[in-house]
Amino acid sequence: MNNELQTNPRFQAPPQRRDFLGIASMWSAVVALGVATLGALRLPMPSVFPESDSRAKLGPLEPFLATAVTVVPKHRIWIYADSDGLYAISAVCTHLGCIVSKSEDGGFFCPCHGSRFDAGGLVTAGPAPKPLTYLELTVSPDGQLVVDKQKETTAETRLSV
Ligand code: FES
Structure with a gap:
């Protein structure tokens, strides 16, 4: 069976x-x-390339050269002009990323947790752990001011034009 x-x-x-x-x-x-x-x-290849978004055109050079301090809220930076050229300071607080404002003494203050910075961006009162960041400025081939928000530079660096 x-x-x-x-x-x-x-x-x-x-x-x-x-x-x-x-x-x-x-x-x-x-x-x-x-x-x-x-x-x-x-996995090792990023989906987003930070370089592509980090550079931003700010406009023609002349208005920035003619003004001692220009606020660029869209990119959260301050553009300064002195006798040596132009430089940019990030308005992003180094504590937790709030946007700093100008204070009466010429420095900056952060409304979130009270950090204070002098006019050069150095910390004068915490909790911010580092000075404000200086960002690289360049000129595009069509004559516009360009900031690279990923490239830090020193306080002494100027874009001379
Ligand atoms: S985010 Fe500026 S002090 Fe905290």
């Missing part, structure tokens, strides 16, 4: 169906492994 069950085709699954399920599961595993490998290879 048992031998009859093994040899009788009525009691066995069709060989084609078994083959199809085996091949389908193998290809599913191959595709899943391929997708996972592609995802793992892509």
Whole structure:
């Protein structure tokens, strides 16, 4: 009787169906492994390139040269002009990123937690851990002032024009 069950085709699954399920599961595993490998290879590549958004054109040079201090709220910076050229100070507080304002003494103050900075951006009262950031200024080929918000520079650096 048992031998009859093994040899009788009525009691066995069709060989084609078994083959199809085996091949389908193998290809599913191959595709899943391929997708996972592609995802793992892509991890080191950033989806967003910070360089592309960090540079911003501010407009023609002349108005910045003619004004001692220009506020650029859109980019959260202050542009200064002195006898050596132009420089930019970030208005982003180095504590937790609030926007600083000018204070009566010529420095800056942060409304969030009370940090104070002198006119050069140095911390005079905490909790800000670092001075305000100086940002790189350049001139574009079409003569516009450009700030790079990812490139820090020193307090002594000037864009001489
Ligand atoms: S964010 Fe400026 S003091 Fe905290």
